[in-house]
Amino acid sequence: MAEVSSNLPGRIGILGGGSWATALAKIVLTRQPHLNWLLRTTNHIKEFTRLKHNPNYLTSVTFDTSRITFFTDSDVNDFFRACDTVILATPSPYIRYYLKRVRTSVIRPKLIINAIKGMVPEENILISDYLQEYKELRPGQIGVIAGPCHAEEIAKDRMSYLTVGCFDLGKAKVLSEELFSNDYVHCAVSRDVVGIEYAAVLKNIYAIAAGICHGMNKGDNFQSVLISNAIAEMSHFVGTVHLLNRDVTESVYLGDLLVTAYSSYSRNRTFGNMIGKGYSVRAAQMEMNMVAEGYYGAKCIHEINQRYQVTMPICDTVYEILYEGAPVEASITKLAALFK
Amino acid sequence: MAEVSSNLPGRIGILGGGSWATALAKIVLTRQPHLNWLLRTTNHIKEFTRLKHNPNYLTSVTFDTSRITFFTDSDVNDFFRACDTVILATPSPYIRYYLKRVRTSVIRPKLIINAIKGMVPEENILISDYLQEYKELRPGQIGVIAGPCHAEEIAKDRMSYLTVGCFDLGKAKVLSEELFSNDYVHCAVSRDVVGIEYAAVLKNIYAIAAGICHGMNKGDNFQSVLISNAIAEMSHFVGTVHLLNRDVTESVYLGDLLVTAYSSYSRNRTFGNMIGKGYSVRAAQMEMNMVAEGYYGAKCIHEINQRYQVTMPICDTVYEILYEGAPVEASITKLAALFK
Known part of the structure; x- marks a missing residue:
């Protein structure tokens, strides 16, 4: 535990205003007296302060806003300066915007916990890799928080x-105890930062596949085999890259x-379901109000796998359907023949 | 492949008249010209022949009864004599009744494929063990057929x-090709007869646990953690015993x-769901028209595990709720604290 500084986790910040960020804020405020929270606009913050809840997500969760200091997009450097530990919880397409704006000298000494279930687009790398390569963070300054956790159920205090x-398990233990463990959250610890980040990206792609098959009415038997093959594919890919x-x-x-x-809460599954029912990718995206992370994840993993060449037919199939206009019925039939 | 006789699988029989037996009969008749089928009573057979479908289960599946020779309970020895390969597909509580009645000299030379997702009650042993211990079958004469396969979806030709x-993989390959593989069934092969039999018993117990938690409204996050812990528990138990x-x-x-x-089709999950909603075990059993295999499985595994002493908190919890009157809420809370 040599690396664990005595003031860990220090002053806490959350970057992001979506449902997962809101659920994490709720959890953290059961353990910490105060939270810095970066939302996008002054308007969003005004509404939040007036209503005492996030105006857009998990609206049933009320917050004591006297315990929260809000920051906007334009304050991103001030926000990081005000924190010792920052939880990144934006959708993946937006994280690059913030990380490019925060100065390396400001973010470098912070402990950054990645709660994003996606990768940095364009650079096509994990958040943890981005932080090391572009922001000069040491591995010991990086953590990840993940798990089977629909924000909507955190809102209802359901056991999750x-x-x-963290690369340093001692640090993970402190974070678990000081930030994430409470009456309705059981928080385990792990050293597998990279594997957890990749798993979080992959599962969204598999959820799109599950949604597609559901939309095609393939049935429960088929679905269970898809998931069994998906976890084997995940194991194979993550085992190869890390x-x-x-x-x-x-x-x-x-x-x-x-x-x-x-789960019916899953936006990735919902997105896939529409594709399976015959919507075009564009139409499905327009119909949905939230970002389906797996849409971006499919492209990232496809490009990364050019290097590793892991056999991953499920990810390939989702990529081909979403980005290459492959016909859904024929693609899934071809995939089904490969299942074990 | 030395053990594979040239006439494998020979004349085929199915023992059992439930939905799973009916689905298997449908599958087998896509590959074989003729089937011997043991149903319970003359009445059942009369109705089947008149309606051209099983009067009680999967009634949408019509059969060409000219390709079926029916036998009743009282013909059990004749039934086995008329077959080279017999698929056992009764609910587990009834299999002992048949196996006690069939003469050892009659069943011993047959190839027996176990499709029962349960154990032999009272003796508390796997079907494959019972056949060896009580009916003198050699391991090479025993197989198992299992997989994620709701009979209701086989009825609809959904890809399964x-x-x-089989202990002899060559034999498994012949059975896969000659009996079980068709346009809507992909049939893999395995050497793990014992592991597959145990897994089929255990999953019903876990499905009861899933149903209980669903009935208690524990949510999707919790459910996914229950299943993750269940597969780890299964792996641990099966790895220890075989x-x-x-x-x-x-x-x-x-x-x-x-x-x-x-799945909503699962009778074990439905049974658990009623327990989770507050029904007594007796009331839940009376309300259901089908046998929940996991009810018997929970007792069998509990007793077998007296010998192995594998840590299996989920099975223990289901056993305690079903057989020892343990309070549901407190038992699940205790279990939840052990989840990883």
């Missing part, structure tokens, strides 16, 4: 299980895949 | 995945657990 990963002794049946891998692929 | 297991290099993410293990634990 998260996992916080060798570590991990058990993919743990809830941060399998559980998160299950909750995303089987 | 089965696995046939050492073999197996991957529990394969569809015959994980897939079957998923389809049973997540």
